[in-house]
Amino acid sequence: MARRCEVCGKGPGSGNRVSHANNKTRRRWLPNLQGVKVVDEQGERRRIRVCTSCIGAGKIKKAPALKPVEGSA
Numbered sequence: 001m002a003r004r005c006e007v008c009g010k011g012p013g014s015g016n017r018v019s020h021a022n023n024k025t026r027r028r029w030l031p032n033l034q035g036v037k038v039v040d041e042q043g044e045r046r047r048i049r050v051c052t053s054c055i056g057a058g059k060i061k062k063a064p065a066l067k068p069v070e071g072s073a
Contacts, residue, residue: 003030005051007059037063 004011010031017027032052037045038060045063054060 003033004049005031005033005054006048007050007054010051010053036060039063 002011012031013029015027015029016024018024033049034052034055035047036050036055037047038050039062040046048060050060
């Protein structure tokens with residue numbers, strides 16, 4: 001599964017890790033992805049991976065919690 005936000009498409013960034021001796025090796029900055037349950041355009045609940053900036057900006061509509069069914073368990 002790719003580390004990519006399903007709303008905005010934000011993915012890993014890349015650059016250099018620089019030591020005190022000024023040695024450079026490649027590194028990655030990963031987006032802060034969270035799995036959330038959302039209600040999509042068809043009104044169905046599904047789980048997607050979304051970055052926290054999209055969650056904070058209100059770009060998604062979280063699905064309400066389901067009420068437990070009486071008599072189960």
